[in-house]
Amino acid sequence: MNVNLRGLRWSRAAGLVAGRLTTGATRLEIAGRVSEALHVDAALWAAQLTLSFGRGGRVQARVIGGEGHLGLGPVAGEHEQHIGLQGLDTGLISIGPDRIEIGPDGAPGLSLANLALDALNWQGESLGLRIRPGEGAVSLTGITARARIDLHPAGTPGGRFRRLLLREVVVQETRASGLLVDLHDGVTIRLDPDREAVVGELRLRPAAGQEGFLVEATRSAAGLRILGGLDIGAISAPRVGFDIGTFLQHGSGDFGAAGLTLDFLDLGGLRLNLREPTLTAIRAQVTADARRELRLLGAPAGRPEYGLRFTSIGYEQDPTTPGGPPGGRRLALRGGEISGLTFDDTGIGLHVFVEQGLLGDLTHDLNSGAGELPSLDIRNATFSLNLATLLGGGPAAAPPTSTTAAERRAGMEAKWDALLRILDTYHLGEVIDSLNGRIDFDVDDYEVRLSVQNGAVDYRRLTGALPWWTPGRFVIEGDELIYRVRMPTFGPEGAPRPRTTSTCSAGG
Numbered sequence: 001m002n003v004n005l006r007g008l009r010w011s012r013a014a015g016l017v018a019g020r021l022t023t024g025a026t027r028l029e030i031a032g033r034v035s036e037a038l039h040v041d042a043a044l045w046a047a048q049l050t051l052s053f054g055r056g057g058r059v060q061a062r063v064i065g066g067e068g069h070l071g072l073g074p075v076a077g078e079h080e081q082h083i084g085l086q087g088l089d090t091g092l093i094s095i096g097p098d099r100i101e102i103g104p105d106g107a108p109g110l111s112l113a114n115l116a117l118d119a120l121n122w123q124g125e126s127l128g129l130r131i132r133p134g135e136g137a138v139s140l141t142g143i144t145a146r147a148r149i150d151l152h153p154a155g156t157p158g159g160r161f162r163r164l165l166l167r168e169v170v171v172q173e174t175r176a177s178g179l180l181v182d183l184h185d186g187v188t189i190r191l192d193p194d195r196e197a198v199v200g201e202l203r204l205r206p207a208a209g210q211e212g213f214l215v216e217a218t219r220s221a222a223g224l225r226i227l228g229g230l231d232i233g234a235i236s237a238p239r240v241g242f243d244i245g246t247f248l249q250h251g252s253g254d255f256g257a258a259g260l261t262l263d264f265l266d267l268g269g270l271r272l273n274l275r276e277p278t279l280t281a282i283r284a285q286v287t288a289d290a291r292r293e294l295r296l297l298g299a300p301a302g303r304p305e306y307g308l309r310f311t312s313i314g315y316e317q318d319p320t321t322p323g324g325p326p327g328g329r330r331l332a333l334r335g336g337e338i339s340g341l342t343f344d345d346t347g348i349g350l351h352v353f354v355e356q357g358l359l360g361d362l363t364h365d366l367n368s369g370a371g372e373l374p375s376l377d378i379r380n381a382t383f384s385l386n387l388a389t390l391l392g393g394g395p396a397a398a399p400p401t402s403t404t405a406a407e408r409r410a411g412m413e414a415k416w417d418a419l420l421r422i423l424d425t426y427h428l429g430e431v432i433d434s435l436n437g438r439i440d441f442d443v444d445d446y447e448v449r450l451s452v453q454n455g456a457v458d459y460r461r462l463t464g465a466l467p468w469w470t471p472g473r474f475v476i477e478g479d480e481l482i483y484r485v486r487m488p489t490f491g492p493e494g495a496p497r498p499r500t501t502s503t504c505s506a507g508g
Contacts, residue, residue: 016053023049039076044068059095080121087113103146112143128182135193136178145169167212174199190241200233230262251284267319280307291347296340306340329366349386
């Protein structure tokens with residue numbers, strides 16, 4: 001290592017007041033055990049290191065041509081956390097009694113060619129992040145930054161940090177693979193280890209009236225005050241894996257978005273807007289039963305892949321005034337479309353296909369749990385149910401030699417009750433009981449138009465929707481919806497008049 005020291009001056013009262021230190025190629029290595037369970041090894045290389053000293057404890061520093069890495073793990077060489085950097089130029093770092101500046105006006109700012117995280121194991125109270133060594137990485141390229149840290153006078157209770165102003169932060173591109181995000185309660189997101197997710201330019205914006213993106217100590221229970229914005233360019237993440245509790249398991253799909261905007265407002269307010277998000281080529285197991293599968297994939301040639309698409313997904317969190325109630329939280333999904341939805345349950349012989357569904361702008365209040373979906377337009381849907389599979393999983397057994405009408409009716413009601421219990425495992429009742437609006441559908445050439453209020457329909461409209469030649473009508477008897485058919489019969493002259501009513505019922 002070459003060292004060049006020039007003009008060094010000091011005094012007993014003022015300490016160092018002048019001088020400049022310049023080094024040539026420099027290498028620093030650190031390795032050792034920090035605790036019984038933690039070993040650290042790190043290295044830093046620099047082509048040049050410069051330090052300049054001035055009056056009042058002022059120091060200016062710059063590192064050019066920096067590279068290095070830091071690894072943490074239980075034993076040497078086995079890293080649970082590992083980060084590396086290349087092409088570091090810190091720019092001019094100016095240290096004074098009341099502030100630290102990185103890239104002050106008229107001086108070079110920080111630049112970093114690449115920052116890579118290729119091993120990670122971090123577990124928080126509500127979030128876990130993991131990258132297994134050799135199975136993925138998060139890599140940020142083209143990083144530039146300028147910042148200022150304002151300080152309180154030495155000895156200030158609570159520490160010297162006053163605020164951080166990020167005057168410029170830009171990351172040209174981010175690539176990620178093999179990252180597991182654990183949101184707890186059985187909700188996980190997994191990036192494919194072999195296919196990288198790519199995120200476009202990331203840029204911080206200053207808040208209105210501020211010199212930069214602001215992070216400020218409030219000296220209150222609120223903690224930090226954060227003001228400013230974050231803009232992220234186009235996002236592409238192929239073969240993203242996901243689990244949502246026990247409802248959707250072993251899921252995968254291709255995620256994309258035109259971009260994301262995030263605004264941090266005063267008093268904890270927040271606005272998020274995800275532009276043109278899509279999730280396509282979806283496959284997932286529904287509940288813990290491997291026979292139940294949800295798919296949105298396999299579009300015909302020349303058509304966009306099946307999946308979910310929205311114009312935007314937005315989230316708003318209102319500011320919270322000191323001592324007041326928590327701010328409102330709202331979710332809005334706009335311009336929704338679902339295509340090519342297939343659901344199969346081979347255990348009961350059920351198959352559902354929805355070629356296209358158009359969703360009205362959905363809003364949901366996260367505080368009250370209330371929401372509104374003004375319309376749902378389902379087009380070209382098909383439904384089939386294999387009764388042989390539903391009722392016995394195979395060919396029907398031979399009926400008893402003699403049964404009464406009441407026995408046959410009771411047996412059919414038991415089968416329908418069993419079907420309802422199966423459907424109830426999807427918790428559809430809670431959704432249906434809260435529905436309000438209209439259900440419009442066509443059966444062959446006949447239109448059925450029903451109003452729904454709190455999950456209930458006017459059964460008399462069902463009769464009106466039947467073809468004119470249908471011989472029956474719907475009636476309610478007790479807790480049963482009955483379709484009653486009157487059929488003419490003929491007997492010998494003088495014989496007693498036979499019953500002419502046949503019924504088919506379902507418990508309600």
